Amino acid sequence: MEEQYQGVDRCLGMPMRYGMGYGRGGNELPISPNPRTCFWGGWGGSLVVVDLDARMTVSYVMNQMLDEGTRGDYRAIGIVLAAYDGLAA
Numbered sequence: 001m002e003e004q005y006q007g008v009d010r011c012l013g014m015p016m017r018y019g020m021g022y023g024r025g026g027n028e029l030p031i032s033p034n035p036r037t038c039f040w041g042g043w044g045g046s047l048v049v050v051d052l053d054a055r056m057t058v059s060y061v062m063n064q065m066l067d068e069g070t071r072g073d074y075r076a077i078g079i080v081l082a083a084y085d086g087l088a089a
Helices: 075-088
Strands: 005-008 015-018 037-041 047-051 056-060
Touching: 047 075, 056 075
Parallel strands: none
Antiparallel strands: 005 015, 037 047, 047 056
């Protein structure tokens, strides 16, 4: 979880924080309420979120890619938000 880099990612063109192998939670991942969260996404919208405080990992890999640009689409975000809603219930 130790931060290795913070700044604008040259490929994504957006502010990012990186640890070893994962993006760090924070402003880049506003869906997680916990600070000890890391994540990574892949081409087309795949996503993994590891929240150590909630003791939860959610991953999504699609079986059909949509051409939504370099950041993919938002299908995975809905699944992650539903998982957090389930924890709150």
